[in-house]
Amino acid sequence: MSLNASERMLRRAAREIRAGMTVNLGIGLPTKVLAYVPHDLPVCLHSENGIAGVGPVLDRAYANRNLIDAGGAYVSAIDGTSYFDSAVSFAMVRGGRIDLTLLGAFEVSGGGDLASWIIPGKFTPGAGGAIELAQKARRVAVVTTHVDKAGRPKIVDKCALPLTARGHVARIFTDMAVIDIVPEGPRLIELAEGISIAEVEAATGTRLLVADTPLPTF
Amino acid sequence: MPLPDKTCGMEEAISRIVDGATVMVGGFGVPGTPFSLIRELVRQGQKDLVIVKNDANEVGMGVDWLLANGQVRKLIASHIGLNGNAVSMMNSGKIEVEFVPQGLLAERIRAAGAGLLGVVSDIVLDAPSASGKTTVMVDGMRGILEPAIRADFALVHAERSDRFGNLCFAASARNFNPLVCMAARHTIVEAETILPVGAIAPETVHTPGPFVDAVVAIPELLGVYGVVER
Numbered sequence: 100m101s102l103n104a105s106e107r108m109l110r111r112a113a114r115e116i117r118a119g120m121t122v123n124l125g126i127g128l129p130t131k132v133l134a135y136v137p138h139d140l141p142v143c144l145h146s147e148n149g150i151a152g153v154g155p156v157l158d159r160a161y162a163n164r165n166l167i168d169a170g171g172a173y174v175s176a177i178d179g180t181s182y183f184d185s186a187v188s189f190a191m192v193r194g195g196r197i198d199l200t201l202l203g204a205f206e207v208s209g210g211g212d213l214a215s216w217i218i219p220g221k222f223t224p225g226a227g228g229a230i231e232l233a234q235k236a237r238r239v240a241v242v243t244t245h246v247d248k249a250g251r252p253k254i255v256d257k258c259a260l261p262l263t264a265r266g267h268v269a270r271i272f273t274d275m276a277v278i279d280i281v282p283e284g285p286r287l288i289e290l291a292e293g294i295s296i297a298e299v300e301a302a303t304g305t306r307l308l309v310a311d312t313p314l315p316t317f
Numbered sequence: 318m319p320l321p322d323k324t325c326g327m328e329e330a331i332s333r334i335v336d337g338a339t340v341m342v343g344g345f346g347v348p349g350t351p352f353s354l355i356r357e358l359v360r361q362g363q364k365d366l367v368i369v370k371n372d373a374n375e376v377g378m379g380v381d382w383l384l385a386n387g388q389v390r391k392l393i394a395s396h397i398g399l400n401g402n403a404v405s406m407m408n409s410g411k412i413e414v415e416f417v418p419q420g421l422l423a424e425r426i427r428a429a430g431a432g433l434l435g436v437v438s439d440i441v442l443d444a445p446s447a448s449g450k451t452t453v454m455v456d457g458m459r460g461i462l463e464p465a466i467r468a469d470f471a472l473v474h475a476e477r478s479d480r481f482g483n484l485c486f487a488a489s490a491r492n493f494n495p496l497v498c499m500a501a502r503h504t505i506v507e508a509e510t511i512l513p514v515g516a517i518a519p520e521t522v523h524t525p526g527p528f529v530d531a532v533v534a535i536p537e538l539l540g541v542y543g544v545v546e547r
Contacts, residue, residue, distance in 0.1 A: 146489070147419060147420075148345040148346075148348075148489050148492050149345075149489055149491055149492050150488075150489055159544055159546065162544045163488060164347065164348070164542060164543050164544050165348045165349075165476070165487040165488040165489060165490040166348070166488040166489050167345075167346055167347070167348055167489055168489075169345075171346055171399070171545075173544065176488070182486075182488055182489060182491055183491065184423070184491050184492060184493070184494070184495045184496055185345070185371070185419065185420070185422075185423035185492050185493050185496060186420075186423040186424055186426075186427040186496055188420070188423070189419065189420025189421075189423055189424065192420055193420060193438070193440070217444070223404065223407070223408070224396055224397055224398025224399075224404065225394060225395055225396040225397055225398065225414075225416040226395065226396065226416060226418050226419070226442075227395050227396035227398075227418075227419050228395070228418070228419035228420060229418075230418040230440060230441075230442060231418055231419065231420040231421070231440055234439075234440055234441065235440070261443040261444060262443040263443075264441075265441070265443075
């Protein structure tokens with residue numbers, strides 16, 4: 100994936116974050132989306148370890164040793180920030196107060212299943228808060244490369260790995276396309292600039308629904 | 318009637334912990350981890366412990382000291398990915414690890430602290446450990462009975478405590494600390510500052526004193542409490 104394609108994906112995913120939302124961003128690519136969100140957009144960022152209104156990441160020299168986000172980055176407070184314990188933090192998640200979460204993925208199925216927390220025998224750090232976020236955020240979108248490092252599709256017919264959540268993914272942003280999960284299946288709704296429908300289909304492990312009308316590009 | 322004074326020496330407070338005890342530990346990464354209490358527990362060497370903590374800290378920090386010293390039989394956590402040592406000890410069978418999704422870990426601890434036997438949730442964990450859990454129907458919805466997680470001891474880090482154990486936590490150092498305070502039979506708090514009773518305004522107390530059994534002063538703020546250089 101060229102830097103350009105990655106940037107376009109992140110910039111496109113950033114448009115998913117709208118004014119007024121409370122948003123939780125997963126570790127990795129989803130956190131990088133933040134760089135493309137307008138600084139003046141009124142949005143409340145939530146972090147699982149007990150922060151609503153997460154402020155910008157600070158250099159080590161200015162870091163507060165007691166203020167990290169769930170990914171371990173030294174973040175800051177802004178006007179209106181609040182701190183709370185982990186039970187309250189997940190009450191916010193399960194109680195439906197998180198409007199949107201952007202998460203990474205190992206695999207996403209055409210039915211909206213997400214596998215992102217364990218590769219048995221290989222990657223077994225524990226799920227952290229991903230399971231509850233993926234099952235309980237009001238809207239779940241995935242930000243991921245379209246294929247894995249070996250070139251295999253990450254969007255598949257059925258996930259082979261244990262699931263983080265079943266049928267909760269609403270939208271997938273990749274370096275090649277934007278795909279919506281609708282009741283009929285995965286629908287290709289946008290293409291990355293310079294990418295053809297055939298290229299997306301070839302890199303996808305499940306059959307995509309494609310409209311007859313030309314698709315917007317990002 | 319003045320409020321009781323719960324201040325206690327570090328050595329005496331930790332000496333109450335016995336071999337085989339279940340010990341809950343506050344903290345999410347560095348913030349809120351009671352490094353001084355853990356260090357004393359390593360010095361005293363109690364064995365066969367079941368540790369309940371969100372994470373296993375990082376190599377060379379906190380819970381990792383207990384792991385390296387062979388004091389831990391089982392770890393109940395949500396994520397240990399930042400501690401490669403813990404992951405290899407789990408994979409080689411040196412310790413048992415039970416993973417609990419983070420919010421369920423918090424809520425099951427909170428339930429114990431609230432005197433409940435468990436909670437009912439509809440969060441589904443796709444792992445062999447989740448099979449065999451009791452399901453219940455509530456208002457026509459299927460839920461999973463998640464037993465409360467209680468402990469013999471809790472180790473807690475507070476920014477400030479008064480001598481009665483009214484606690485205030487700093488920023489994101491709050492995390493699991495108020496919950497583990499409530500869920501253990503005996504709660505030991507280390508505080509960066511210990512104040513006279515009355516010095517913390519009632520409205521600003523995060524954890525009320527009745528949940529605390531011992532308040533220990535931190536002799537010096539070790540380097541491990543500082544900003545981590547990665």
